[in-house]
Amino acid sequence: MRRLIALASTCLLAAVPLRAQTIEDQVTTFQLENGMDVVVIEDHRAPAVVHMVWYRAGSADEQPGVSGVAHFLEHLLFKGTEKLAPGEFSEIVKANGGTDNAFTSYDYTAYFQRVAADRLGLMMEMEADRMKNVQLDREDILTERDVIIEERNQRVENDPGSLFREQRMAAQYLNHPYGTPIIGWRHEMVNLDLDDALAYYKQFYSPNNAVLVVAGDVMPDEVLALAQEHYGPIPRNDALPERARPSEPPQMAERRISFEDPRVAQPYVMRTYLAPERDPGDQRKAAALTLLAEVLGGSQTSVMPQKLQFEERRSVYASAFYSGLSLDDTTFGVVNVPAEGVTLEEAEADMDRIIAEFIETGVDAEQLERIKFQLRAAQVYELDSSDSLARRYGAALTSGLTIEDVHAWPEIVQSITPEEIIAAAEDVFDRDKAVTGFLRTAPEVTQ
Amino acid sequence: MKFFGPLIAFMMLAAPLRAEIDIVEVQSPGGINAWLVEEQSIPFVALELRFKGGASLDQPGKRGATYLMTALLEEGAGDLDARAYAEEVESLAASFDFDVSDDAVSVSARFLTENQDEALALLRDALIQPRFDQDAIDRVRAQIISGIRSDLQDPDTIVGREFDRMVFGDHPYGSAIEGTEESVSALTQEDLIAAHEGALARDRVYVSAAGDISAEELAALLDDLLAGLPETGTPQAPDIDVTTEAGVTVVPFDVPQSVAIFGHEGIARDDPDFFAAYVLNEILGGGGFEARLMEEVREKRGLTYGVYSYLVPKDHAALYLGRVASANDRIAEAIEVIRDEWTKMAENGVTEEELETAKTYLTGAYPLRFDGNGRIANILVGMQMDDLTPEYVTTRNAQIEAITLDDIKRVAARILKPDALRFVVVGQPEGLES
8 A cells, every 4th residue: 555665664764765855856046146056945835935144243253342233233234224224124024924034053143034926026126125224323323232132131141051151152163153142141231332333234244155055846947047236246255354263272171161140940061072064065973972972862762861760760861963064163062960969979970871882882882774775764764854954054154054965964874884983083073172061059048 | 125126026925825735634444543744755744733731730849840841751661661662763863752741651662664663662652651661760860850949940940930930839830840849859659650551542642744654654653653552541631721910020130131031821722813813913022033033122122032932822821922022220111112012003903004914924935834744743633623624724824814904903902911911030120129
């Protein structure tokens, strides 16, 4: 009855490839004459489209002293241009049945709208307009500065886990701006002004520093024609600086931090190691680290939870995490949330013991096959969401990768051997390049 | 509107899109109903099951039983212990998410066409023959208790809990679905078996699927999947009236930003005025930057990162709620602005322009929701639980279009109750006292 033979699942893994349909069949790329990259992802199942413009500029591209300005500017791009009043951009999107928003990260800033496919031209017209023509009032924007400070309150100040993360990241990077939070340090955010925002805008917002991603019920030639019409006339910025941030010196000493807060109900230990990221034409090491994270902590059946949660019952939760999508050196992390009665010092020792045993024992072949099969299946499941595909391409192309790298990645991951995973583990687990953080409960101070 | 004016006007005249999906009603030989949207372009299926009742079926003294039971469904079933079960699911690259809310236990399954039969056999075991092994109970219970302790230190959670406690008291809605450390610690294997039999029964199950499966295939598998469940389960919880008094409740907590929930009685999903209320809320505090609350509290005054209001039609009560967070020295002002807006809209309704904009948005956005198997299956099962028919996807926009300014005015006066608008604030708010 089914198209595929029902073999025992273990045979199925190795022998039968998933029905061949991959994202590559649905992706078309162009570059406009002014240097703007265009990626079109076709998905004709629903009459919708997501339109995104990604700038190759994020918080790590900020000048020292104005942390948070990339994100502040992102908010200000909704505050009007020569043609649009403050807030009118979103009003128009909404009046067309769409939704819009934006986000900022270390390596990119992106703006997007989701609308009916026949509204694409209008979205492009407005997005192209605010690439160059934002018009801001020096006093008005102070209200928006209050908004981002409340955003920081909500995301960071109210949450000890977030404060802990900021402190760990600051300790992780000795020189690189990844040590500065995307939202900014509060004491610098409160002084951000129009000049700071416009300086960043003029430096980074131009077509040759942008990637247009359109995903949904569209044809590539239509998208190209619309993109030429709306984005094509914007002149390139020949003064666009090369993307080179301050880089890390050799890290030669382990860092240990302890963050205490009375609001912490569940203490844990987390360690991050400086780790290589995916580089153009050179993704093997990152692929091995991706699988290492899966093998160690990717699911219930991975090494750390199996040992610490299931067998020894010394942890409530144990995991490992890594994402290779980053312009510069990223981190590989491990975390252990101890069971009641186990101290953080013991939890740290447990974690290290399990990892040492793992390197000694090697990778379980069946586990690795399960993981690889799941990653192959993920290529099928991912086709269900053109939004998340659009995000994947945008993030990759603004994190130093090419379309070819994105398309080569799944095969590279599949080709990684157990030996490469162990070699990656031996390389990355270098305590001199690590920050070990304890998040603890502090006693309440009574007045 | 300046430059873009002509284009916009044109766009708004264009006929609203209709959701282009074809819902097929399926009945299995054993009498189980399901809705299907067949979509063969991607070789997988999204299957959604909902069991009405959920955590509000917890029996007195057993708070948290349904929650723990649901968490344990994937922790060993049939012949497989927790680890073996998880390995099997991974081998098939299937995913089963089990979740519980006040009113339902939800199962969201996703599996490849190529190994559909094996995946469904595993899902069946989790639903029909969960093991509730003692070691799995102890391990998952410890995780839940860790979560309960963290929730007690989280202002976003505290504020919701306090509002629920105040409004619903001893009704199951009045306490956390996870239970308390004490109640969860006391749960036994027998309690979990009872919770399983009570919550996962055929008299309360709703099913939908979207993806690479035909109506015949779906009908055939439903009996295999669900026939082993008991015919009937625990009687549903009683309805409860919502009464609130205008005013502020402060829960002191040492954070720099106060977090607030506000609200009062809402409106039932099957009330004839529900659509008007829905449109009204869109204008008052719905999703975007243009809503009045967002405009007044964030855009004009910079008092918050986000302020929203939303209708909460539960099975046994209806609430109209909102949320805001502002620094301790600014929350009092935010609350004042929100109160004013609430009163203003109750008295005056909305403008013609606001209504037209909201309609254009809601009708234009609706078809865009159906853009993936997982999302379609989710919408379909929700429609069934709301007693809607498949035709709803084609008539819904017309119902929105039919709302008049007078409807909004009448419904605003009916459902917005400034005299009952209660705020619960967690933090160290300045200038506010209980």
